[in-house]
Amino acid sequence: MDDESWALSPDTRKPLPELIEDKLRQLIESGRFQAGDRLPTEPELAQRLAVARSSLRTALQRLQLQGIVEVMRGRGWYVRSTHVGERDETPLVLDGRISDSDLLEVRIALEATAASLAAVRADDGEIDEIAKRAKDHQTASSDDVEELLRTDEEFHAAVVKASHNELLEQLYRSLVPKLRGYRRNSYGTAELHNRSATEHDQVAWFLKRRDEGGARVSMTTHLLGLYNDLANRSDVPPDERATLNTYSYDEADEPRWHKS
Structure with a gap:
């Protein structure tokens, strides 16, 4: 060549x-x-x-x-596919006026569902791959923002893929590029990186044990940190802010939205 x-x-x-x-x-x-x-x-x-x-x-x-x-x-x-024109970076058209907070709320819903489905449907190889992606993110340098973003996206993409739901995966792919700029700016300290890595491990732990409820709640908790950080920014009007209740996982507990 x-x-x-x-x-x-x-x-x-x-x-x-x-x-x-x-x-x-x-x-x-x-x-x-x-x-x-x-x-x-x-x-x-x-x-x-x-x-x-x-x-x-x-x-x-x-x-x-x-x-x-x-x-x-x-x-x-x-x-995997040569239909490059059909598989654009945003396979579903999203209105450019959609806010980051709207995108994150939908992402929480999608990935919580994906995690619970993965606990039921993923094969052992896919569970191992998710754990490996969690390890890659953990060992990434806190000073390398692009590496942190790459390993973080690879972890979440592996969980979504393991849900074995093609439409859910397409919806997820439509959100990722829209949030990339904000997520890149969200990396700032070793503490945030360590928290993210620990929460990835928690998701992988529940998936390995085929715990559908635990996987769903741990993924929701993980994404909630990013959402709360965004909601506290001055450009998000107070009357549009929402958060999830504080809870600990057990058989009956589920996260619930309420006005902040």
Whole structure:
């Protein structure tokens, strides 16, 4: 393969992972790689694109969220779908006026359901993959925002995929890009990173035990931290704020929304 076909766009307005994503989408759309084809290894891709592997992994993870590529444990990255135009980064059209708080409320509902379904439907390999993604996020450097975002998104995407609900997965994929900017800015301290990593572990713990209720509540609790942080911002009108009641998990307990 000639080097020129792997050259990235010179568009300096886009972050590097987005330029890599665009190039890989272009290669797939052009027919260079077909559905079911194994992509070159990460080191080889990084060399051909002349980029760092961290930026490459971020681009691959974004394509994974769109359903274009998938990773198979111990085997590498594969093309899942060549319908690049149909699997846009936002497969469902969302009104640009939708607020971050609205998006997060829907995300809580989707991922809580996904976690409970995953506890019932996921196979052992998928549960192990979720635990691995939780570990990757835990060991990511607190100073590397892009790595924190990538490993966090990979964990949540693995839980949603394990729900085995295609529509739920499409809805989730429509939300992720809309929230990426805010989530990137939410990483700020080692304490926040440690809290996030601990809560990922809690979700994985309940999933491993096939505890549907525990998985649902632990995922809700995890996402509630991000939601409450957003709700406390000055640009969210007080009369539009809501929160969840404080609760501890048992057989009868469920989170309930109320005005803050």
